[in-house]
Amino acid sequence: MPTHHVFEYKNTFTLESGATLPGFQLAYTTFGTLNAQRSNVVWVCHALTGSADFTDWWCELFGEGKLYDPREWFVICANTLGGCYGSTGPLSVNPETQQPYYHAFPQLTNRDVVAAFDLLRKDLELERVHTLIGGSLGGQQALEWALLQPDVFERLIHVASNARHSPWGIAFNETQRMAIRQDPSWATDTETAGSEGLKTARAIAMLSYRHYNTYAATQQEPGNSITDNFRASSYQVHQGEKLAKRFNAYTYWLLSKAMDSHHAGRDRGGLEKALAQLKAKSLFVGVNSDVLFPVEEQRFLHEHVAHSSFYLIQSDYGHDGFLVEFPQLTEAITNFYEEEERLEELSFEREER
């Protein structure tokens, strides 16, 4: 069974913006056992509304008999800094004021998040990570981290994500934040501020996470209804309400802005130069129907990262295909590892000759 832990960092933590946090905690989950060589570590970075419970949202990848079998691997995932599943975020109490941060929580970047993860990694004395894997926002964080610590991460698996967030993606996020701003409760300092706006934000987001074909396949009206209670309508409402029950508008706001500022080339001489510095053997995975992180973004990464691999998931599910297309994801990763083994065997044979 996965086990849950908490890492406490008690020193001042300075963010890219220059703002500080007076320490933080990260909730994290581990699964499997670290081997004697400490060479079997897989680190997972979760998406926007995910948690450290990767066996919950990526259930088909982790478990006995699955791709990452805990008898073979040691898997770890931390809830993002700023998150709401156990890590320090806007609902946490600021030790300096003894009040929840709420609107006062400082804006983070993905680099801040991975700098926090890196403190946890060091605390656990994990000097090498066999595979760093993440999807969507988690893919952005994984890329940043692999660039921050090029000698730690041996392999990067970057799924349905990008090197720099696009104007299209930022526009989607801003539209969602506009919905939160429209909620009068957003002006208050309360735990549920903006929760009605959050529902609308999630409904808007669903249009970018799915595809025309996803809705056509699952939300088609059975008859020629003239009522206003269309299936697709109640689906949007349900998705908004479902998220508002398990998330909060502050964290949504914060992480969507972290996503907007994602730019792996920032202060590294631009994207091409930054990607050329990546040492991890990399696999870039896209979903053919993804309208939010279109496949051109993963192809760009593949073209600019030396010796990288690319896999395209075929799905009608859109961007969220990376959370549901388990057989294809398993195949992509298995092929990636097998290809590496084949190349190693070839070079070994050449040396023998």
Ligand SMILES: CC(=O)SCCNC(=O)CCNC(=O)[C@H](O)C(C)(C)COP(=O)(O)OP(=O)(O)OC[C@H]1O[C@@H](n2cnc3c(N)ncnc32)[C@H](O)[C@@H]1OP(=O)(O)O
């Ligand atoms: C503690 C935690 O929860 S951790 C966080 C877990 N989540 C994550 O990590 C984020 C990643 N996961 C996700 O984004 C999603 O769960 C996905 C993409 C994997 C799957 O999305 P889902 O919303 O479950 O799938 P789908 O689009 O098929 O919708 C199913 C839901 O819509 C409801 N639904 C479907 N059609 C309709 C309709 N016409 N009207 C109203 N409701 C509808 C279903 O009853 C179901 O509801 P339920 O989830 O409350 O049981």
Ligand SMILES: N[C@@H](CCO)C(=O)O
């Ligand atoms: N469906 C994902 C968002 C897109 O990656 C989530 O809720 O985290």
